[in-house]
Amino acid sequence: MHIAEGVLDAPTLIAAASFTTIGIAIGLRQLTPQMLPSAALFAAVFFLVGTIHIPIGVGSVHLILNGLIGLLLGWLAFPVLFVALALQALLFSFGGFTALGANTLLMALPAVVAGLLLRPFLKRYSSSPRTLMTIGALAATIGIVGATGLAALMLWSTGREALLGLVTLLAAAQTPVWIIDAIVTALAVSMLGRARPKIFTFDQ
Amino acid sequence: MSHVHRPDSRLRLAATLVISIAAALTQSLISLGAMLLVALLATAWLSLPQRTSMADIARRLRRVNVFLLIVWLTASIDWRNMSIDEAGTLLAAQMSLRVNVVTLAASILLRGVNGLDLGRAAVGLGLPVALGALLAQLARQLSLLSETKARLDIAMRARAYRPKFSLRTLQVSAQMVAWLIVHALAKAERLSLGLQARGWSATRWPMREPIHWRSLPKRDWSIFGAIVILIGACVIAPSLGVSR
DSSP: OOOOOTTHHHHHHHHHHHHHHHHHHHHHHOGGGGHHHHHHHHHHHHHHHOOOOOEEETTEEEOOHHHHHHHHGGGGGGHHHHHHHHHHHHHHHHHOOTHHHHHHHHHHHHHHHHHHHHHHHHHHHOOHHHHHHHHHHHHHHHHHHHHHHHHHOOOOOOOGGGGGHHHHHHHHHHHHHHHHHHHHHHHHHHHHHHGGGGGGGOOO | OGGGSHHHHHHHHHHHHHHHHHHHHHHHHHHHHHHHHHHHHHHHHHHHOOHHHHEEEEEHHHHHHHHHHHHHHHEEEEETTTOOOOHHHHHHHHHHHHHHHHHHHHHSSTTTOHHHHHHHHHHHOOOOHHHHHHHHHHHHHHEEEEHHHHHHHHHHHTTTTOOOSSHHHHHHHHHHHHHHHHHHHHHHHHHHHHHTTTTOSSSSSOOOOOGGGGOHHHHHHHHHHHHHHHHHHHHHHGGGOOOO
């Protein structure tokens, strides 16, 4: 989910960039040089899962998985998503450099919220596959619904009534993405819990 | 190689940011139209001889303009009264010009810049070193992990797997995600061990110092200055007597 460069107005871009700067500053306090290769690899994974497409009718949707990133990384999601989005802007013109703050905020803030709310349960119930699946689905829900809500808020703040139709369309278009992301995240969290339970405490 | 490709990547990134910020702050359709004209002329001059780069720029423009079509359909028409919404039309026109200007500018100015260059350039412009190092590491690891994913894709196709809208496809996608994460973590552990074995203390960020600003060739500064003046001229065009 990217907001193209040139769409948002200057006050919205500045406000989003300010919040993102705070998020990145908090995330960077947890990042040490030893953790750099792991954090970069998580960013690469996030980058690559965006290329996994699920066909729906004549079109397809791609995975976002910001909820899963939040579960795995907590506040580190801010710097990790920032660099992944910067590279996507460079290589594919997805988003852009002045919209980078806005795009990072809409992906990373719900991810951090999902992490903060659900990570304590992950540690406690990491042996139960059903609970892990529930946590995964909830994380994806917070991630996608949060990102859609923030994108809608930014578009509304830019265009008010003029962009209300676009905001409604955006919210409707994200419904299949949410359902697919929730199922894939639920299954992935359950598989990760079985294969490598320590992964949920990567940054601690 | 064209002139735009010669400057230091910091100046190219700075020029891209200057254009993006100028476009974001500009409301006048005349100014935005002038910027688009300049961007189109620059693209034609620099990229027309190279078919591959034109194809890449066309792909990028197609992607953003599909989104803009949706903006026009939802913002410029009042569907309840079946009439034209003037405020929405103006907003859609401004967005269309801005998005195309910025996409063209980024495509021609940052052509040939890779993730490592971007990390160094961003640090040179004031981004924290940790973030630059993370970006550079991401660029390195991405190519390796992409190869792993490509191998997985081939193996899945060899087993006659075809993605369709079914629970099986979702299961396979989840397996791939989990596998990529586990593989990435195992690789990160091996990487850390390898770096420690080579005596890397991991107390500082692995980032090379950029060339000092004063050491940059005058030609780089001239090109950067010309871009800034050109954009400035486009921004002040309406106040020079041209009204919307």
